[in-house]
Amino acid sequence: MHEWQAERDWPLLTQGLAGRLRNDCMAQWMEFVRHPFVRSVGDGTLAPEAFRNFLIQDYLYLIQYTRACALAVHKADTVTGMRHAAHLLSGILNTELSMHVAYCAGWGIDETALEQAEESLELLAYSRFILDRAQTGDLLDLLVTMAPCLIGYAELGARLHADPATKREGNPYWSWIALYGGAEYTELVEEGIHRLEKVGAACGAQARYPALVREFATSVRLETAFWATARSG
Amino acid sequence: MHEWQAERDWPLLTQGLAGRLRNDCMAQWMEFVRHPFVRSVGDGTLAPEAFRNFLIQDYLYLIQYTRACALAVHKADTVTGMRHAAHLLSGILNTELSMHVAYCAGWGIDETALEQAEESLELLAYSRFILDRAQTGDLLDLLVTMAPCLIGYAELGARLHADPATKREGNPYWSWIALYGGAEYTELVEEGIHRLEKVGAACGAQARYPALVREFATSVRLETAFWATARSG
Amino acid sequence: MHEWQAERDWPLLTQGLAGRLRNDCMAQWMEFVRHPFVRSVGDGTLAPEAFRNFLIQDYLYLIQYTRACALAVHKADTVTGMRHAAHLLSGILNTELSMHVAYCAGWGIDETALEQAEESLELLAYSRFILDRAQTGDLLDLLVTMAPCLIGYAELGARLHADPATKREGNPYWSWIALYGGAEYTELVEEGIHRLEKVGAACGAQARYPALVREFATSVRLETAFWATARSG
Amino acid sequence: MHEWQAERDWPLLTQGLAGRLRNDCMAQWMEFVRHPFVRSVGDGTLAPEAFRNFLIQDYLYLIQYTRACALAVHKADTVTGMRHAAHLLSGILNTELSMHVAYCAGWGIDETALEQAEESLELLAYSRFILDRAQTGDLLDLLVTMAPCLIGYAELGARLHADPATKREGNPYWSWIALYGGAEYTELVEEGIHRLEKVGAACGAQARYPALVREFATSVRLETAFWATARSG
Numbered sequence: 001m002h003e004w005q006a007e008r009d010w011p012l013l014t015q016g017l018a019g020r021l022r023n024d025c026m027a028q029w030m031e032f033v034r035h036p037f038v039r040s041v042g043d044g045t046l047a048p049e050a051f052r053n054f055l056i057q058d059y060l061y062l063i064q065y066t067r068a069c070a071l072a073v074h075k076a077d078t079v080t081g082m083r084h085a086a087h088l089l090s091g092i093l094n095t096e097l098s099m100h101v102a103y104c105a106g107w108g109i110d111e112t113a114l115e116q117a118e119e120s121l122e123l124l125a126y127s128r129f130i131l132d133r134a135q136t137g138d139l140l141d142l143l144v145t146m147a148p149c150l151i152g153y154a155e156l157g158a159r160l161h162a163d164p165a166t167k168r169e170g171n172p173y174w175s176w177i178a179l180y181g182g183a184e185y186t187e188l189v190e191e192g193i194h195r196l197e198k199v200g201a202a203c204g205a206q207a208r209y210p211a212l213v214r215e216f217a218t219s220v221r222l223e224t225a226f227w228a229t230a231r232s233g
Numbered sequence: 234m235h236e237w238q239a240e241r242d243w244p245l246l247t248q249g250l251a252g253r254l255r256n257d258c259m260a261q262w263m264e265f266v267r268h269p270f271v272r273s274v275g276d277g278t279l280a281p282e283a284f285r286n287f288l289i290q291d292y293l294y295l296i297q298y299t300r301a302c303a304l305a306v307h308k309a310d311t312v313t314g315m316r317h318a319a320h321l322l323s324g325i326l327n328t329e330l331s332m333h334v335a336y337c338a339g340w341g342i343d344e345t346a347l348e349q350a351e352e353s354l355e356l357l358a359y360s361r362f363i364l365d366r367a368q369t370g371d372l373l374d375l376l377v378t379m380a381p382c383l384i385g386y387a388e389l390g391a392r393l394h395a396d397p398a399t400k401r402e403g404n405p406y407w408s409w410i411a412l413y414g415g416a417e418y419t420e421l422v423e424e425g426i427h428r429l430e431k432v433g434a435a436c437g438a439q440a441r442y443p444a445l446v447r448e449f450a451t452s453v454r455l456e457t458a459f460w461a462t463a464r465s466g
Numbered sequence: 467m468h469e470w471q472a473e474r475d476w477p478l479l480t481q482g483l484a485g486r487l488r489n490d491c492m493a494q495w496m497e498f499v500r501h502p503f504v505r506s507v508g509d510g511t512l513a514p515e516a517f518r519n520f521l522i523q524d525y526l527y528l529i530q531y532t533r534a535c536a537l538a539v540h541k542a543d544t545v546t547g548m549r550h551a552a553h554l555l556s557g558i559l560n561t562e563l564s565m566h567v568a569y570c571a572g573w574g575i576d577e578t579a580l581e582q583a584e585e586s587l588e589l590l591a592y593s594r595f596i597l598d599r600a601q602t603g604d605l606l607d608l609l610v611t612m613a614p615c616l617i618g619y620a621e622l623g624a625r626l627h628a629d630p631a632t633k634r635e636g637n638p639y640w641s642w643i644a645l646y647g648g649a650e651y652t653e654l655v656e657e658g659i660h661r662l663e664k665v666g667a668a669c670g671a672q673a674r675y676p677a678l679v680r681e682f683a684t685s686v687r688l689e690t691a692f693w694a695t696a697r698s699g
Numbered sequence: 700m701h702e703w704q705a706e707r708d709w710p711l712l713t714q715g716l717a718g719r720l721r722n723d724c725m726a727q728w729m730e731f732v733r734h735p736f737v738r739s740v741g742d743g744t745l746a747p748e749a750f751r752n753f754l755i756q757d758y759l760y761l762i763q764y765t766r767a768c769a770l771a772v773h774k775a776d777t778v779t780g781m782r783h784a785a786h787l788l789s790g791i792l793n794t795e796l797s798m799h800v801a802y803c804a805g806w807g808i809d810e811t812a813l814e815q816a817e818e819s820l821e822l823l824a825y826s827r828f829i830l831d832r833a834q835t836g837d838l839l840d841l842l843v844t845m846a847p848c849l850i851g852y853a854e855l856g857a858r859l860h861a862d863p864a865t866k867r868e869g870n871p872y873w874s875w876i877a878l879y880g881g882a883e884y885t886e887l888v889e890e891g892i893h894r895l896e897k898v899g900a901a902c903g904a905q906a907r908y909p910a911l912v913r914e915f916a917t918s919v920r921l922e923t924a925f926w927a928t929a930r931s932g
Contacts, residue, residue, distance in 0.1 A: 063312060070315075073303035073322065075602050077677070079296060079330065082303075086319075086326050089306065093319050097312065119917070121824050121924055128827030135834050136541050138604040202677070204670015211543070211668070218818070225820055308835050310910070352684070354691055358587045361594030368601050369774050371837040435910070437903015444776070444901070451585070458587055529778060536772035536781075539788065545762060545796065548769075552785075552792050555772065559785050563778065 004162040006155065013155060017200040018147060018193045020209075021216040028220045032148070033156045037227040042160045044171035047232050048107070051173065054230035055104050056117045061226070062100060064127035066092045068134050068146055075139040084195060088188075103175075120229050126222035133215055140203035143196050144212045148219045154189040157181030237395040239388065246388060250433040251380060251426045253442075254449040261453045265381070266389045270460040275393045277404035280465050281340070284406070287463035288337050289350045294459070295333060297360035299325045301367050301379055308372040317428060321421075336408075353462050359455035366448055373436035376429050377445050381452045387422040390414030470628040472621065479621060483666040484613060484659045486675075487682040494686045498614070499622045503693040508626045510637035513698050514573070517639070520696035521570050522583045527692070528566060530593035532558045534600050534612055541605040550661060554654075569641075586695050592688035599681055606669035609662050610678050614685045620655040623647030703861040705854065712854060716899040717846060717892045719908075720915040727919045731847070732855045736926040741859045743870035746931050747806070750872070753929035754803050755816045760925070761799060763826035765791045767833050767845055774838040783894060787887075802874075819928050825921035832914055839902035842895050843911045847918045853888040856880030 006013040006022075013019060022029055037054075040046035069092065072085035101111050134142040157180030160166045168174050179185060205212060239246040239255075246252060255262055270287075273279035302325065305318035334344055367375040390413030393399045401407050412418060438445060472479040472488075479485060488495055503520075506512035535558065538551035567577050600608040623646030626632045634640050645651060671678060705712040705721075712718060721728055736753075739745035768791065771784035800810055833841040856879030859865045867873050878884060904911060 063315075066315060067307045070303045070306035070319075074300050074307070079326070082296075082299060083326050086303075086322055089319055090323050093312070093316050121820060121921075124828050124917075124921065125820050125824035128831045129823050131834075132827045132830045135601070135830075136604070138602070138607065141604065202674070204673035207670035207673060208668070218823075222820075222823065354587060354591050354688075357595050357684075357688065358591035361598045362590050364601075365594045365597045368597075368834070369837070371835070371840065374837065435907070437906035440903035440906060441901070451590075455587075455590065529781075532781060533773050536769045536785075539769035540766045540773070545792070548762075548765060549792050552769075552788055555785055556789050559778070559782050 004159045009162065010155070010158060012190060012193060013151065016193070016197045017144075017205050017212075018151060018196055021144065021147065021213055022151070024213050025217045025220050028217060028224065029148075029152075032152055032220055032224040032227075033159060035224060035227045037230050038156050038160065039165075041173040041177065042163055042166040042171075044167045044173060046173065046230065048172065049232040050230040052107055052109055053232070054227075055100075055107060056109060056114060057120050057123050057226070057229040059097075059100050059104065059114045060117060060119050061123050061127055062092060062097060064123075064131065065146070065149070066097075068127075068130050068142065071131070071134040072139065072142055072146075075134075075142060077139070081139075081199075084191075122222070122226045122229050126219075126226050129218060129222055137215075138203060140199050140205060140208070140212070141215060143192075143199055145215050145219050147192070147196060148216065148223050150189055150192045152220070152223060153180045154186055157185065237392045242395065243388070243391055245423060245426060246384065249426070249430045250377075250438050250445075251384060251429055254377065254380070254446055255384070257446050258450045258453050261450060261457065262381075262385075265385055265453055265457040265460075266392060268457060268460045270463050271389050271393065272398075274406040274410065275396055275399040275404075277400045277406060279406065279463065281405070282465040283463040285340055285342055286465070287460075288333075288340060289342060289347060290353050290356050290459070290462040292330075292333050292337065292347045293350060293352050294356050294360055295325060295330060297356075297364065298379070298382065299330075301360075301363050301375065304364070304367040305372065305375055305379075308367075308375060310372070314372075314432075317424075355455070355459045355462050359452075359459050362451060362455055370448075371436060373432050373438060373441070373445070374448060376425075376432055378448050378452050380425070380429060381449065381456045383422055383425045385453070385456060386413045387419055390418065470625045475628065476621070476624055478656060478659060479617065482659070482663045483610075483671050483678075484617060484662055487610065487613070487679055488617070490679050491683045491686050494683060494690065495614075495618075498618055498686055498690040498693075499625060501690060501693045503696050504622050504626065505631075507639040507643065508629055508632040508637075510633045510639060512639065512696065514638070515698040516696040518573055518575055519698070520693075521566075521573060522575060522580060523586050523589050523692070523695040525563075525566050525570065525580045526583060526585050527589050527593055528558060528563060530589075530597065531612070531615065532563075534593075534596050534608065537597070537600040538605065538608055538612075541600075541608060543605070547605075547665075550657075557654075588688070588692045588695050592685075592692050595684060595688055603681075604669060606665050606671060606674070606678070607681060609658075609665055611681050611685050613658070613662060614682065614689045616655055616658045618686070618689060619646045620652055623651065703858045708861065709854070709857060711889060711892055712850065715892070715896045716843075716904050716911075717850060717895055720843065720846065720912055721850070723912050724916045724919050727916060727923065728847075728851075731851055731919050731923040731926075732858060734923060734926045736929050737855050737859065738864075740872040740876065741862055741865040741870075743866045743872060745872065745929065747871070748931040749929040751806055751808055752931070753926075754799075754806060755808060755813060756819050756822050756925070756928040758796075758799050758803065758813045759816060759818050760822050760826055761791060761796060763822075763830065764845070764848070765796075767826075767829050767841065770830070770833040771838065771841055771845075774833075774841060776838070780838075780898075783890075790887075821921070821925045821928050825918075825925050828917060828921055836914075837902060839898050839904060839907070839911070840914060842891075842898055844914050844918050846891070846895060847915065847922045849888055849891045851919070851922060852879045853885055856884065 013022060037046065041051075066089060069085055069089040073082050073089060076082040076085055101114065104114060105111075130142075130145050133145040137145075157177060160177045161181040166177065171177075246255060270279065274284075299322060302318055302322040306315050306322060309315040309318055334347065337347060338344075363375075363378050366378040370378075390410060393410045394414040399410065404410075479488060503512065507517075532555060535551055535555040539548050539555060542548040542551055567580065570580060571577075596608075596611050599611040603611075623643060626643045627647040632643065637643075712721060736745065740750075765788060768784055768788040772781050772788060775781040775784055800813065803813060804810075829841075829844050832844040836844075856876060859876045860880040865876065870876075
């Protein structure tokens, strides 16, 4: 049994602009998708208290991510592009957030607790970095900065699905894993990668690559730091 | 038979923040809602060529208005507020724009013509003024600047419905009038007025009133100027 | 005696990104820099009343242009780039605006009149278009959209200087012409062109050219329309 | 000898909008201005390595703070307000940054090290939070969010000046203390407080107070967290 490998198991992740960015940050990328948090979710050993704290911060993060999607609508220069971003936006606001609230309820976190929680340092750093790049740069900067979150969760979902160490029966985190490794999320990510490729071509990604890889790398670093919100106490 | 009067026929338009703003720009407001364009639509005498040009510019305006709605999502500070703005946004992108395209087709304007049309001076002035206030100010500035468009079309729809001079049978513009005087649009406007009131209270509308009435007045002036896009040739 | 020609008389205007943009909008560009307004300033036949109205709108325009310079500071990604934009910003706020006020006083327009004047449709369209592109796009979009104003005034200054039809003695507009054809403004423009070239290379101007030329063309069109603020009454 | 007290020693800090905000976050505020970092600077016991790391992050922070000042120019609605913000902006870009570079050189940090340093989590969280509030809200939100940095450094400077435990002779940090407790910085802060008061009155600070105190409190929390950048290794 071999470890999951993007080149073989999901080649799309290694191609085009997204693939180049991922490849050029490989060490940092691996720290993100193979983080101890991910492993402990896979084998079910993560402390529930830590997971609860993560879920709360993840809820607050989703709200900020939605605000970045709103800027993607604002910055799109065709009606088709606007619709693409608005579809993502509605999906989060009308479906994902409610699912997240329901999922949190299953872990004993009620909606009031979600709404009153304080944003952690990791969340503030990551979400506001994205929003600042989204405002300061153009649509390409925005999509590049949002990409690690979109792609990374799909990759770690696929990795956990493929990993024999992943526990399915009796793992309280299995439904979480199932979500990010599932067909629906996978399709969303593939659409996002194609959109990035298209916007990249129109917006001069090749000439701008040094700046793009810098913002992608910072985003991966902050996504990795975000795992630390899964802490007890 | 009396002329339509907001005080009697739709008192909501005269109350609260929206009512105060409308009242304090009354002369300009009347120029907007009782413009010769409106009269000529009502009695069916508007030149079709002029109406076609107006429709094209109105389509391009809708796209920019949607971008302002996206900023309203970005600037809302509660999930409920974000959902309210996102609902408006989806409504325009997924329903109104398609209806507008179909309606234009009925007037012999195909989608390519809509997409390739050049933005007029009036459209650029009005839409970019809104977008600049939306970016520069907070959510209240944004809603105040967008309000004349939202409310004014409902008022002129109601006026045309009530006006005995309005021709229904054989008036090529009747379906346009029916839309803005209809129950669905009326409800949308009432929601928007309530939202403005609520945001106004939370955001200090009373203390900020001198600045708010200035931006509202500019918006009414630009909305009035926009009727001139209904020109032949 | 030949007409002034950029190719021969100021080749920098025909080179690089700025030159390509200018060349690809040549018909519209010529309407801008050889507009009847420019000719009537050159031979001194412009109605003083019209010029006064233009000066008032130009003052209000400068304020909005300064706001765009502030966004150029915000969007620059190096300290050197920030300083370049901040230098322009300070120059306008601390020097040009005061000179403009003094110049207007010489034409009988006092500062209160400047501050209380209403923004014209042409001013709103042009300035808010620039500000919207500045917010929506990146630094390159911003510089491309601001370029027609910067470069065009230098070119028309040079044209008027070179034109035998230009009246110097007894022309009430000579000091205005002298400003834009002068060494100081020329140097500012050359710096701006070099900056555009550099930012263009880093930001993928070549791949993005179709979008850039569209926003440049709109900007030239709006700059041309702005001459109409020189109207009597 | 009594401890320094704002009420007695700098009453301006306890008055008006700034005073109310500071007072309503008092516990967090005290953690910020009487942080162990501040004490160890005062008695000269801070590890030089930790101070060097802090200086590097502080340099990177200044750059982002300047970008927020640029947005203050963009959002000001009078020429006087624009000049106030532009003055701050130029002061940082043309004077403070160079002083900071020279000061760092004295601590053995060369300019290349400053430019190549990676932004810390604390810096990203704090600076991008400010920039996001600056873009999302209006000028008042921006000034409120920037206020803890402006006022807090002056207060801790005054506290260290007044504290008998502060070592002056032979304290390698004395020049740093002298700067923030000095007359020039004090004057800057007083101007800033008056400006906040004025903008607060015009922008409805009273009605908006619940939202303002929330963003002020987050800013104080993030400023406090920023002291942790003074770490060795």
